[in-house]
Each structure stands twice: as structure tokens, then as C-alpha cells.
Amino acid sequence: MEQLLGEDFNDAVQAASSSGLLSWVEPDDLKLKHRIGRGLFGDTWLATLHNSTEDFDGFHEVAVKVLPPLPKDQVGLILRRFERLYCASPGLKGVNWPQGISVKDGKACLITKLYEGSLGDKMARSARNKLLLPDIIRYGSDLARGVLELHLHGSLALNLKPCNFLLDDQDRAVVGEFGLPLLFLGTPAASSGHLIWLGTPNYMAPEQWDAHVRGPIHFETDAWGFACSIIEMIGGFKPWDGMSAEEIFSRVVVRGQSPSIPAGLPVAIFKIMKGCFEYDYRKRPNFEEILAAFTSPNVLFKEGDWVVDNLWGHSTRIGIVKKVLGPEAVLLQYCDKLGETVVCNGASKLNLWKNPIHVGDMVRVKPTIAIPRFSWHQNLQGIEGAVAEIDKQNSIFSVKFSGSKEVWQADPVEIELICSGIVAGDWVLRKESGSTSLAQRTPSSVGIVHHVQQDANVKVAFLGRETLWTGSPAGLSKLSPFCVGQFVKLKNEVSNPRFDWPLKKNTFWETGKVSGILPNGCLIVDFPGRLFNSKGWFADPQEVEAVTLSTCHGLIEKYEHLEAMHWSIRPILCLLGFLAAARVGTVVSKQILQPVAKKKKSTAKEVSLTKQVELQTPTNHEPVADGKQTGGQTWLLPAVANVLFKEGGNNSS
Ligand SMILES: Nc1ncnc2c1ncn2[C@@H]1O[C@H](COP(=O)(O)OP(=O)(O)OP(=O)(O)O)[C@@H](O)[C@H]1O
Helix, strand or coil: CCECCHHHHHHHHHHHHHCCCCCECCHHHEEEEEEEEEECCEEEEEEEEEEECCCCEEEEEEEEEECCCCEHHHHHHHHHHHHHHHCCCCCCCCECCCCEEEEECCEEEEEEECCCEEHHHHHHHCHHHCCCHHHHHHHHHHHHHHHHHHHHHCCCCCCCCHHHEEECCCCCEEECCCCHHHHCCCCECCCCCCECCCCCHHHCCHHHHCHHHHCCCCCCHHHHHHHHHHHHHHHCCCCCCCCCHHHHHHHHHHCCCCCCCCCCCCHHHHHHHHHHCCCCHHHCCCHHHHHHHHHCCCCCCCCCCEEEECCCCCCCEEEEEEEEEECCEEEEEECCCCCCEEEECCHHHCEECCCCCCCCCEEEECCCCCCCCCCCCHHHCCCCEEEEEEECCCCEEEEEECCCCCEEEECHHHEEECECCECCCCEEEECCCCCCCCCCCCCCCEEEEEEECCCCCEEEEECCCCCCEEECHHHEEEECCCCCCCEEEECCCCCCCCCCCCEECCCEECCEEEEEECCCCCEEEEECCECCCCCCEEECCCCEEEECHHHCCHHHHHHHHHHHHCCCHHHHHHHHHHHHHHHHHHHHHHHHHHHHHHHHHHHHHHHHHHHHHHHHCCCCCCCCECCECCCCCHHHHHHHHHHHHHHHHHHHC
16 A cells, blocks of 8 residues: 655645644654554654744653554545544643644654543552542543533544543543544554554444444444443453454444443442443433433432433333432423323433423424324324423423414423424435545435434434434435335345345345344345355345335245245245145055055955855865855855955945
């Protein structure tokens, strides 16, 4: 791989920084002294920076992250990402924001403040690598605050781990390094020749492993790495310690496992940590919730929190916390018709309402609700309305519809945010899609809506995009959704599918069954009879169509569909065919052979009876001619004949 070295690279970085977004440092002003860290995303050096102004000339110590050499063809792109990520410091207190950029020996150098060391260093110095719980809680809230600042600024951290948490001279923790994995997203690391991951394997969330396929990554992705770091501080060793990246991938991504959470944590922290390890990032808490748990570790909820109650199993209810009665007990008022106030003693089973509805939000009654709990006018079903008021005192939501003067009351569980007819969870087709990633393929144009925003934009996850697409719903049209259990096949016009797809008799694409759907709409497909594919089969929802018996034309297609429905159809049909053939064979052979057999049998019986008769008669060895007994025993013949006739008749019946 050709790398951009020396002057060329210098010029490229300088040009990028001339936009004023990055502060350029002359290479001669930066002296690298010795290395203090080594990681996947480059080495960290202790360095001195020469500062000279008109009346001041001095040196001060800094830390420098020396990034791996950049491949020549991607340097422009990486520098653009650089600018986007580190543009003008927003003055975040909890984050170690880079102070400048330079180039040394053809490698980009990020210059940052020199801290006392990292939490990783502190753990290495402490007994059994562990930290004390009060310290963990204090550092945890510092860090949650830092990550929240970063998220509010629009950036992801992605590589949260104790070695990247730095301690200042007041023993406060800050997020030391952030966003670096995003710079290299999709580029091979020039130095090692292998793909750089979107983080460090032991701390990576399922969607981080292959964000193109299993994405998107979003703010809640950081929750996983944060929780892994807390576990490491408690236990003294990192999650999945001693396992290779492949093993961790198999556990976290394929088998859906998560690190186990130690017992004995304060209630709120234990609950939040459990939430951080949800497989689907949409179910994880955001950093506001994480910060709340670490600042009040023994309080699950505070007064005024909206909570979702699934306690009774059957129906979900939304309520507001009226009073905190104890670590696990709250006084709750439901927002439904009854407006009941109850004491809830199992508050750890309640969940914060993650995306609460606000005044001004556009909503509709969920189509699945046949009879709303409040008296909702039938004509308003499916129509969009604006939330006019939320009466927190009495837990009442009021909605106003454009065509109506009246204000209608609503149960928040029964309404959903809507934007131009689109709600979260809808499958959509993006009318014009363009590539924004490094992959050769453009992202799929079929995706799933994840968020409906107040600014009338929606966030959609598309396969092939590592992050959510944000835009106006005007560019989207709704599609009927795929679902688990459905049968799919590649569309006729697809000749080169995004993922491998098995061929039948090396000629036709096989029909598969959807066994799972990833958050970005990527379909996990099973093919009957094809049990052994460690990587699994995937499908781009844009490239496949649903198959049902009724959509199959002709008997052969219908049979093939049946065959696709279960691997055992063919062997069962073969077995049935064989049994039927065997049965027919038996019947036919009976039909043909029976008269002969009957004849033979009758002859045999005749002979044996004759013999018996002979035996019963006094020995008279005179030959029998023409069926007539010679001598005086002819009286026996009619009786024998009678017996024979009778037996033969019985036999044939
Ligand atoms: N700004 C800084 N001030 C003081 N020490 C620092 C600073 N940045 C990093 N370090 C030191 O460097 C160590 C981490 O180095 P580095 O970031 O290169 O490794 P890593 O975090 O494992 O790698 P990566 O972040 O690439 O995955 C920290 O444990 C700390 O000792």
C-alpha cells in the first residue's frame, strides 16, 4: 500500500489545518521524547512543544498521539474526518480535546494536554488491579458527564476503556481519547495490514464489530464500552480477558453474550449496567440516565420522572413518579383514564420512558389500538395531532387535531410520534441514495426508521451505513415490512447480491427463511438443509422479495417453495414415494400372484388331504386311476371333496 510520506503528507495536513479548524504545529516545534503508551490507534508519546510569542519563548510538555501511517489514497478523506471531529474546541471540561496537529516522520500527530496518567495506570498500581467502589462511582460520574458533553456536541467516543480515561491533578477523570476509530473507519491500517476495528475488542458493543452490516453505531454504543470499563475497575481484569478477537466476536456478536455484572453494586448502578449490555443499542440507556445513576447510585428514580411499567406482564402503562419512598419504592401516578396513584415497591422493575413525548410533538393513535382508553373520536384514528399540553400534576396528555377545535385526552402508551406519516419502526425506501462510506457498494436504500425528531426530521438505519441517516421524510416512501419467519428470495434483476447467496443446482437462487432482522434492516436468512455456515447468511432488504405459496406460479414453483419451507420436505416426500411404490408393488404382485398361489395352495392341500385320507384308509397300495379309488373306499371321496371346497373358500375370503 502506497503511503503518503514526508513533504507530501506535511503539505496535506497543513492544507487541512489552513482552514483554521485544526491548529497546525510546525514539526520542528514538536520534540517527541519517549513513548508512554501503545495501542491499536497509534502510540502515545511524551513530547515538548516549543511556544514562541513576541515576548515569550518557552517549552512545555504535552502528550502526542502518533497515528499509524495513512494510506495515500485515503489521506484526503481521513483529514476531512479529522476536521469534522476536532473542529474548533467547544471547551468541553470532561474531554481531553486535541490542541493541535503536526506531522512527524510522515505520521499525523495529535497534540493534547499532558495529564497525570490514566485510570488504567492507577489500576495497575493498586492491589489486584482493582479500585474501591466509592472511587469507581466518583470516576464513573466524571466520565459519564464527559461522554454526555461529547454526545451533546455530536461526537462519539467509541474507544472507552480505563487506559483512555485520564486523571487530572485534582484526581478527576476525563475522556482521554475519542472518535479516533471513526477516522480510520473502513481503511486498512497501513502499519499492520489488518483492518482497524471501531474500538478495542474487549470493550466493543455488538454493532461496533461490523457496523456496515450490524450497525448503526449511535450514542448508546458508548454505553457498552463504559459498562465494560466499570466492570474492569471493580474486578481488576478486563471483560473477556485472555480471549482472541475471534472468540470475543463469537460470544458478543454471534451468541449475544455480555460480560457478567458483579453483585453488590448500588441498585441504580446495577440496573443501569444491565441496560448498557442490551444487544440492541436502542434499548440501552443514554448518558443522561447513566450520569443520573452514578450521581445518585441508591436512587432509582426521582420525582417527576416518566416511567414505563411492565410489572403486570399484560399491559404496559406510563406513569409519573410522584414521590420517592425508598431505594426500591416510589409513589406512582398512571397517565391512563383511571389516573390511579399506587405505591410501587419493586421500582427496579420500572424503566425510564426513553423517548418521552413533549408538548408540540406530532402524534397519532397507534394503529394497533382498536379502542383507546380515553374517549377518542373514531374519525381521529390515524390522523396526526399536536400535543397541546402535558399536565404533570394530573398526568394528563392533551392532543389537538388540525381539523378539530376540541382538545382530546390521550394515554401516552397509546400514541406515537409521527412525522409526515412516518413513525419509528417503519420500513422505508430512500428515493435517492448516495454513498457516503468507503465501501465500494452504496448503502442499501431500504432501511428502518429509528427516531422521529422534533425538528421534523427522521433518523433511519440503512444497511451499509455505519451511522444513522438523518433527513426529511419527504425523501422516503413507506414499504411493507419484512418479518421473522417470512420466506424470501433474490429479486430477478439481482445478479450480484451484496452477500453470498446459495445457488440451487448451480442455476437458481435458493429461497431462504428470515430468522432475524438487524436494526438496520439487514435480514439474517436460514436455508433449509444448509446448516453449516459459520458466518451466517445475510440479505440486503433491497435485493429480496417475500415469497408465499400464492405468489408462486405453477405447481413446480409451489413445490419448490414448499421444499424451501423445510429441509425435511424432500426426504419425507422421498420416503412417502418409496412407501407408496412399495405398497403399490405389493398390491400388484398380490393381484398377479394370488391366483397362482391359490392354485398351488389348493393343489398342495388336495394332495395333503388325499394323503391324510390315504393314511386313514386301510393300507391298500393299489394305484388310483382317474380320481377313482379302486377297491371298496370310494365312499370317502365326496366327504374329502366337501372339506377341500370349504377350506378353499375360507382361504380366498
Ligand atoms: N494526555 C495524556 N497524558 C498523560 N498520559 C497519557 C495521555 N494520553 C495517553 N497517556 C498514557 O498513555 C497510555 C495509553 O496509551 P495509548 O492511548 O497509546 O494506548 P491505548 O489506550 O491502549 O491505545 P488506543 O487508544 O490506541 O487503543 C495511558 O495509559 C497513559 O499512561
